[in-house]
Amino acid sequence: MASKVSPLAPNVIHPLPALPGVRLTARECGVRYKGRKDVMLMEIAPGSTIAGVLTKSLTCSAPVDICRKHLKGGKARAILVNAGNANAFTGKVGIEAVDRCLKATAKSLGCKVSEIFIASTGVIGEPINDKRITDNLPALIKDLQEDAWNDAARAIMTTDTFEKVATRTAKIGDAEVTINGIAKGSGMIAPDMATMLAFVATDAKIPAAILQTLLAKAADKSFNCITVDGDTSTSDTLLLVATGQGPKHKKPASATDPILKEFRAALESLLTDLAVQVVQDGEGAEKLVTIDVSGAASAAAARRIGLAIANSPLVKTAIAGEDANWGRIVMAVGKSGEKADRDKLSISIGGVEITRNGQRRPDYDEAPVAAHIKTRDVHIGVDVGIGSGKARVWTCDLTHRYIEINADYRS
Amino acid sequence: MASKVSPLAPNVIHPLPALPGVRLTARECGVRYKGRKDVMLMEIAPGSTIAGVLTKSLTCSAPVDICRKHLKGGKARAILVNAGNANAFTGKVGIEAVDRCLKATAKSLGCKVSEIFIASTGVIGEPINDKRITDNLPALIKDLQEDAWNDAARAIMTTDTFEKVATRTAKIGDAEVTINGIAKGSGMIAPDMATMLAFVATDAKIPAAILQTLLAKAADKSFNCITVDGDTSTSDTLLLVATGQGPKHKKPASATDPILKEFRAALESLLTDLAVQVVQDGEGAEKLVTIDVSGAASAAAARRIGLAIANSPLVKTAIAGEDANWGRIVMAVGKSGEKADRDKLSISIGGVEITRNGQRRPDYDEAPVAAHIKTRDVHIGVDVGIGSGKARVWTCDLTHRYIEINADYRS
Numbered sequence: 080m081a082s083k084v085s086p087l088a089p090n091v092i093h094p095l096p097a098l099p100g101v102r103l104t105a106r107e108c109g110v111r112y113k114g115r116k117d118v119m120l121m122e123i124a125p126g127s128t129i130a131g132v133l134t135k136s137l138t139c140s141a142p143v144d145i146c147r148k149h150l151k152g153g154k155a156r157a158i159l160v161n162a163g164n165a166n167a168f169t170g171k172v173g174i175e176a177v178d179r180c181l182k183a184t185a186k187s188l189g190c191k192v193s194e195i196f197i198a199s200t201g202v203i204g205e206p207i208n209d210k211r212i213t214d215n216l217p218a219l220i221k222d223l224q225e226d227a228w229n230d231a232a233r234a235i236m237t238t239d240t241f242e243k244v245a246t247r248t249a250k251i252g253d254a255e256v257t258i259n260g261i262a263k264g265s266g267m268i269a270p271d272m273a274t275m276l277a278f279v280a281t282d283a284k285i286p287a288a289i290l291q292t293l294l295a296k297a298a299d300k301s302f303n304c305i306t307v308d309g310d311t312s313t314s315d316t317l318l319l320v321a322t323g324q325g326p327k328h329k330k331p332a333s334a335t336d337p338i339l340k341e342f343r344a345a346l347e348s349l350l351t352d353l354a355v356q357v358v359q360d361g362e363g364a365e366k367l368v369t370i371d372v373s374g375a376a377s378a379a380a381a382r383r384i385g386l387a388i389a390n391s392p393l394v395k396t397a398i399a400g401e402d403a404n405w406g407r408i409v410m411a412v413g414k415s416g417e418k419a420d421r422d423k424l425s426i427s428i429g430g431v432e433i434t435r436n437g438q439r440r441p442d443y444d445e446a447p448v449a450a451h452i453k454t455r456d457v458h459i460g461v462d463v464g465i466g467s468g469k470a471r472v473w474t475c476d477l478t479h480r481y482i483e484i485n486a487d488y489r490s
Numbered sequence: 491m492a493s494k495v496s497p498l499a500p501n502v503i504h505p506l507p508a509l510p511g512v513r514l515t516a517r518e519c520g521v522r523y524k525g526r527k528d529v530m531l532m533e534i535a536p537g538s539t540i541a542g543v544l545t546k547s548l549t550c551s552a553p554v555d556i557c558r559k560h561l562k563g564g565k566a567r568a569i570l571v572n573a574g575n576a577n578a579f580t581g582k583v584g585i586e587a588v589d590r591c592l593k594a595t596a597k598s599l600g601c602k603v604s605e606i607f608i609a610s611t612g613v614i615g616e617p618i619n620d621k622r623i624t625d626n627l628p629a630l631i632k633d634l635q636e637d638a639w640n641d642a643a644r645a646i647m648t649t650d651t652f653e654k655v656a657t658r659t660a661k662i663g664d665a666e667v668t669i670n671g672i673a674k675g676s677g678m679i680a681p682d683m684a685t686m687l688a689f690v691a692t693d694a695k696i697p698a699a700i701l702q703t704l705l706a707k708a709a710d711k712s713f714n715c716i717t718v719d720g721d722t723s724t725s726d727t728l729l730l731v732a733t734g735q736g737p738k739h740k741k742p743a744s745a746t747d748p749i750l751k752e753f754r755a756a757l758e759s760l761l762t763d764l765a766v767q768v769v770q771d772g773e774g775a776e777k778l779v780t781i782d783v784s785g786a787a788s789a790a791a792a793r794r795i796g797l798a799i800a801n802s803p804l805v806k807t808a809i810a811g812e813d814a815n816w817g818r819i820v821m822a823v824g825k826s827g828e829k830a831d832r833d834k835l836s837i838s839i840g841g842v843e844i845t846r847n848g849q850r851r852p853d854y855d856e857a858p859v860a861a862h863i864k865t866r867d868v869h870i871g872v873d874v875g876i877g878s879g880k881a882r883v884w885t886c887d888l889t890h891r892y893i894e895i896n897a898d899y900r901s
Binding site: 138139390391392393 | 545576578581582584677678722802803810813817823827828830888889890896897
């Protein structure tokens with residue numbers, strides 16, 4: 080399925096460092112794909128905490144239901160993930176398959192079922208052959224390694240063309256902790272809490288309730304600000320594990336504890352990195368589009384305006400065609416349903432202000448805008464002239480390749 | 491711009507009959523296009539009433555602002571329309587251009603400025619050269635004819651590949667009245683009150699307030715139930731004129747007067763006909779997709795679920811690829827934000843029930859579904875298992891041709 084690598088892929092994908100308290104492995108289990116690894120297991124040290132944000136889809140998958148339930152306990156010993164089959168809309172047989180996977184993993188690791196998390200991505204509505212997973216559990220556990228992060232990131236890919244990894248360090252007091260993350264996603268990307276699959280771990284020691292607040296806040300500025308095609312997945316799952324196996328540090332008192340300042344910034348930076356990589360691997364993407372909205376009634380309003388632009392097929396095809404058709408941006412702002420002052424609306428592309436006071440600037444020179452839009456990295460700025468709310472969102476262009484990929488994905 | 495005729499176009503486009511109280515003409519004025527008629531004038535008999543529904547876009551065009559204002563008077567003597575330039579986001583110069591057109595037309599016809607309606611469609615953000623229109627007014631008025639409906643319908647086309655016309659008759663008491671309508675639209679179609687441009691006239695005699703209620707209700711079941719690309723136009727304008735020049739009939743007391751029963755049905759049928767023609771001429775469309783949603787919490791909820799399916803690029807590309815990938819329908823229902831019972835969700839394609847009780851039917855045979863999806867007329871049925879709300883919406887598939895049309899529309 081994954082063919083030519085996206086032209087927006089990073090030039091070099093660095094291997095993630097080992098992270099104390101986490102071991103991983105990936106294996107070819109033949110759940111659906113042949114000739115590639117398709118299952119990943121992340122083993123987590125006893126005593127680790129976990130937080131998560133999950134899709135708001137009303138037709139969410141069986142694994143999402145289970146994660147939501149297990150997150151209440153706040154403790155994790157393993158995350159088991161397969162690609163190729165989303166185990167979504169599979170009814171009772173889907174739930175039974177999840178149960179068998181959870182029980183087998185818990186038994187193998189000697190922990191509670193409620194400490195196992197599971198995620199599945201791929202085709203919707205097909206019963207999953209979970210025996211392919213459980214039969215391979217002993218081998219998966221035997222192969223667990225500290226440095227298999229990139230291998231794990233590759234095993235969870237579907238239409239992705241490159242693995243998405245990111246790492247950051249941050250000081251909590253004098254202790255330097257690490258955060259590692261992997262993600263997958265390429266199509267059906269319009270996160271409504273998290274996008275597709277992302278698994279993040281830190282060796283810091285943070286209580287589950289605080290971890291949850293930190294994660295939700297950072298997800299809101301990263302995964303919740305991207306879109307590829309406006310279609311929200313049934314499987315969106317973002318999990319954050321804290322093993323507490325890194326350098327010793329003072330226990331944070333709350334999510335807003337000043338001791339976590341660097342950690343909060345590092346987490347948001349890492350999630351944004353992963354989220355933008357998902358857009359860079361957007362199905363058929365040839366350009367990354369960054370949209371900054373300002374002057375809105377609130378930050379939430381700014382994000383909705385940004386996403387209205389980011390999801391507009393007419394804006395996205397204009398960018399694919401390298402046509403600075405900014406009238407379509409006007410249209411998208413107008414349809415967003417959010418307050419905007421048509422007669423104060425200011426639009427820029429590539430830093431060049433095109434409109435002012437509700438009309439095209441008399442001195443507008445299209446040449447630098449036309450040159451900018453031919454690059455791989457397109458920037459759109461919109462000020463809607465109402466208030467001080469702002470947001471940044473990311474999307475990609477809409478190309479022929481998107482149609483090619485999606486007109487025969489399942490067959 | 492308009493090239494190959496849509497494969498979904500009607501085999502024969504019948505000329506509309508004359509309608510007492512309306513004369514029309516179309517002319518090549520060179521507003522933007524060359525070598526085709528691009529301005530249409532509809533002259534309406536004195537004493538006629540008018541109703542309209544207009545885009546809710548917050549970046550609506552100057553002509554939309556004017557129509558909204560003039561509709562308060564409820565009287566019409568002319569509708570002036572140009573294609574090629576939407577006169578949207580053109581600031582003060584756009585408003586001045588509209589003023590000049592209105593004044594010149596009112597002067598030529600000897601009526602009030604508030605009785606003139608105007609609509610513009612085409613590129614957004616370019617100042618319009620209204621002199622091209624006003625200079626041609628004497629010739630336009632000289633050429634007014636009773637049977638120029640189809641000519642007028644062609645003059646308002648942009649990326650449309652065929653003109654959209656429809657006619658109906660209805661009895662009000664013993665009098666048989668006629669309704670004629672023309673429309674244009676192909677891309678930027680996700681009406682939020684009306685879609686793009688549609689001009690409808692009847693020779694019945696109906697007070698403006700009643701006409702408005704009838705129109706809003708019928709638009710809600712027709713134009714507000716279609717989408718091509720989810721992008722709402724800055725120019726959506728649907729106007730309905732009643733000339734009162736047809737056979738004499740009793741004055742209706744209200745919009746729900748039983749005397750109007752046939753008229754209400756005929757109006758909804760005519761608007762639906764025009765709306766479906768817009769989808770059939772959807773940019774790049776190769777298949778017309780009709781989606782029936784039932785079992786929703788309300789009719790409005792059913793429509794939103796239907797539009798979530800109809801706007802999903804993944805559903806639309808699957809249909810373009812003739813792939814019965816019904817899992818994407820599950821996804822779209824899930825993202826709609828409307829109440830649905832995942833475990834009662836039933837999906838059918840071409841009348842074949844695929845899922846029941848939240849999973850694929852064990853006896854599901856894909857063969858008849860695969861055969862159905864290869865036709866030009868695809869039907870999707872969804873029951874969300876909550877209540878008794880239902881709605882029908884129409885869309886088209888998303889093809890390579892859509893990308894081709896929109897990646898270089900303006901250049």
